[in-house]
Amino acid sequence: MSDLALHRILEPDGTLSGDSPLPVDRIADLFRRMVAARTYDRKATAMQKQGRLATYAPFQGQEAAQIGSTAALEPRDWVVGSYRDAAAMWDHGYPWVNLILGRTGDERGGHAPEGVNVLPPSITVGAHMIHAVGLGWASKLRGEDAVAMTFFGDGATSEGDFHEAMNFAGVFATPTVFVCENNGWAISMPRERQTASETIAQKGKAYGVKGVLVDGNDLLAVYDVAKRAVARARAGEGATLIEALTYRIGPHTTTDDDRRYRTETVVEEWRVLDPLERVRNYLRANDGWSEEWERGIEDTESRAVEDAVIEAETLTAFGPGEIFDAMFAEITGPLAAQREESERGGA
C-alpha cells in the first residue's frame, strides 16, 4: 500500500480489513484507556459548565488518534502536545490531577512527575512541534535512543513553525514523530481553508520526512503506523509525519459555539465513525467485551477523575509571593524586592 493511500485495518463495523498488529487482550487494554480518556473528557466538560474549570478543549472523537500513537512509545520517549491532547499526555503518564490543575488555572498542573517525559501542553498553536525536534535531536547527539512524538492539529500546519520543524527534522534526521490530528477544524475554519494541499501527509515528502495517511478513528491502524514511525526514528532512519484523519466532535473549546459554522448533520456523519464504537464492535465479536466490563471501567475512571478534581481543588491557590518562585532557579535581587512588595500588598 502506498504511504499516501489511507491506511485502515479496523472497519467501522468492527471487522478487520488487514492484519491486526495486536492480540485481543492488548486491544482490550487500549480500549480501556480510550474509555478512561473519554470519561475524563466528559467530566471535564461538565465541570467547566459548573464553573469549576476554566476553558476546556474537548477531544471527543480523537481518542484513537492520540492513544493509538502513544501506545507505540516507551516511557523514556517524549510527548509534546497541545491543549487538545490530554488523552495522549495521560496515556504517557501525565496524571489526571495535573491536567485538571492546569484547567483550573494553576501552574502546578505543568509539573509532571519525575520520569514522566511529557511537556505541559502548548497553548500557542504550532510553536511546540520544533521542541520535539530538539528533544529528539538531543537524544541522537547523546547517543541515546529516545524518540519525541508531537501532536498538533490541521490548523497548526499553517504556522511557519510547522515548516521549520519539518525542515530541521528532515535535514538532521531527528528521531521525531509528527502526529497531525486532522480533525477538520481550526476553531471555525475548515481544513480546506488551511491548505490547498490534497493531503497534509504529502507535505512530508518535500522535507525528506516520510509522510503517512491513516484513518485516525481506527485504533489499530494508528497504532500500526505509529509503531513503524517510532521504530524508524529509534533506528536512526529519521522523522515521520502521520496525518491521522479524524474529527472534532465537540466545539473548539467550551467558549465556542460550533453551530455558528457547521451543521449537526456533518457532525452526525462522523459520530457514527466513533473510534470507541468500532473497537467495541471488534472486541464484542472476539469475546473481549461486555457491557458490565465497560461500565466498570467508566466507574473506576470516573472516581479517579473525581479524586483528581478534589485533590486539585484542595490545593491552596498561590499567595502573592509564590507567583515569583518559579521564574528562575534562584530568585534575582530585583524580583525578590518585588516579591516582598507583592506580599505587603504594594508600596
Add this chain to the structure above:
Amino acid sequence: MSERNLAQAVNHALDLALADPDVVLLGEDVGSTGGVFRISDGLQQRHGVDKVIDTPVAESGIIGAAFGMAVAGMKPIAEIQFMGFSYPAYDQVVSHVSRIRNRSRHRFTCPMVIRIPYGAGIGAAEHHSESAEIIYAHTPGLKVVVPSNPYDAKGLFLAAVADPDPVIFLEPIRLYRAVKGEVPDEAYQVPLGVADIVADGDDVTLIGYGAMMREIRRSVGVLAEHGVGATAVDLRTISPLDIETIVEAARHTGRAVVVHEAPRTGGLAGEIIALIQEHALYDLQAPIARVTGWDTVVPLRRAEHHYVPTVDRIVAAALKTLEA
C-alpha cells in the same frame, strides 16, 4: 594571560564551554565559515560537526530546537546572526524559552545561551544595526547580558553558560575588534547581575553598557579636561539590574547621565532614572539626563553617525547637569 580583542575573547570562551559534552553551538554559518563575524572561527574544526552545528536559515527553528535540547538536559548555545534577525525567534523566546520553568514549576528548565550581535557602527545593511535589548529585558524569565570589554566578555559568557536559566548574551558588533585587553587563559566567571564601576569621580555619574561604554570611557577623559570628575558605571547585565550599584553611584555625585544606543522612548534609561528617583531623589542635585539613540529607524551607513550617541553629546549632557 594573553591580549585578546572582544571577538577573540568570546571565541576563547566558546572553545572552553564546548569542552562540556552537553554544550553545543548552533546557528547559521557558525560552523565551516566560523560565523559571519568569525566568532566561532576554528571551533567546528576543533570540536566537530555535532558540536558546532550549521543550521538552515530559520531563527525560530534554531531557538525552538535549542529549547528542546535544553529541556532534554543539554546546554545549547544558539547564535542569531544579527539582532534584526532575532524577531522571527521572539515567539519561541517569549512564549517558551522564558516560561518553561514557571509553566512547569521547576520540573522542566531551559538552560541555554542565545548569542546576538547587536548595535550600529559598522555601516551594515538595514536590519543589521539594531539595539532591541529592551524587548528581552522586558520579558520575564530572561537574563540579559551585554559585555563591553574582552575580560568581561569571556567571564560573563562562561557565567551565562553555567547559569541554570536562559541568558540573552548581546555582543556589541563595533567593539568586536575595537577593544583589546588582557584575558586569562583559564576559565573564570564574571557574575551576572553585578555592575562594574569603571571610573570614580565626584562630580557626575555616567551609566551605560555594551558598545556605549567606549564613548562613556572617552567622555570621562574629556570631562577631566574640563575639570569634571566622573564616575562611570558599566551595567554588564541589564536584566536583572544591579539596582544598589546604580543608586549608590548616582547618590555619590548627585548628578547622572544614562546612555544607551537604543531608541529613547520606553528604553532602559527611563527605567534606570525611575529607580534612581525612587531610591535617591533627595540626594540629587540636578535632573537626570539621558543620551540615547533617537526614536527613529537606525539610519543607513551615510547618516548613521547622526543616530549613535557621541562623546560630544554625552559630555554636553554631563556639563548641563552641572549647571543646575
